[in-house]
Amino acid sequence: MERELISKRDLLEQMGISYGQLYRWKRKQLIPEEWFIRKSTFTGQETFFPKDMILARIDRIMNMKEDLSLDELAGKLSPYQTDLSLSKRELMDRNIVSEISINRHSAPAQLNGQETYSFELLLYFFATDQLLSAGEISLIESDLLMETLRNHFPSYEGKPCELLFMRKMGVSMFALAAVPSALHFDAGVKIVARLQLAELAEQLRSKLN
Structure with a gap:
């Protein structure tokens, strides 16, 4: 749409x-x-x-x-500067993230002893669920996406960035890039999805408030 x-x-x-x-x-x-x-x-x-x-x-x-x-x-x-947080049950009850997605990716937070999810982690769930719900990625690819976000999103320190999901010869790839930035790919790379994380954060904030 x-x-x-x-x-x-x-x-x-x-x-x-x-x-x-x-x-x-x-x-x-x-x-x-x-x-x-x-x-x-x-x-x-x-x-x-x-x-x-x-x-x-x-x-x-x-x-x-x-x-x-x-x-x-x-x-x-700033879309990322918030103390909003939510428990797993609240997240599911309010239908912000699908049950399949939250069950698959909630284990790391539980293992770390977190009773609620920070806004940053909620954003990871939300971004992943957007692509899963649209049928753009598989569950296995969603694991790679969550790993990419956990490992690299904090390094942007609140600065705008975008998430790219690409495929080349059947191989899936995720990347984070600063905004604005000019990105160029070889002809064999297909950009399947491109998400502005600041915009997703705004959407998530509106759902949590």
């Missing part, structure tokens, strides 16, 4: 904000760079945004900006 977009002009009009405000918030990293989507239209190049996410983000900024500086806001709005 294609994501619904909103044009910059319609966004400014609907939210009652100025061009200057929008780009100041961008410079302060209150709005992620990757949300500014350039598309060709009959009038030339225009900027669009993922509608649901940008409207929710600007609403939060407007509600919080009177009490916090823009730098403080940036910390509050």
Whole structure:
């Protein structure tokens, strides 16, 4: 299903904000760079945004900006900076992650004696479950994905990154890459799925709140 977009002009009009405000918030990293989507239209190049996410983000900024500086806001709005957590039972009862996925990948957390899952671990489950539910990966491939996320996602230290799932000659591969970045592959590589983890984190936060 294609994501619904909103044009910059319609966004400014609907939210009652100025061009200057929008780009100041961008410079302060209150709005992620990757949300500014350039598309060709009959009038030339225009900027669009993922509608649901940008409207929710600007609403939060407007509600919080009177009490916090823009730098403080940036910390509050970082998709990865949260103390939200959930137990395995709550995760399953609220249908945030499928039972098959959570049962397969919950063992490491239980072995570490964790009574609840941290937001970071919930994000790993959520990303994996998205691809499993869409039929993009197998259960065995989901094990490799979870291992990739556990081993490498923490090194990004909250910076935007994307997850790529690729296949070449029947061999599955996962990669994490900083955003924005230009990636080039040889002709034999097929990109099966490409997920923006910051966007997934925003979706997960909305489900947990």
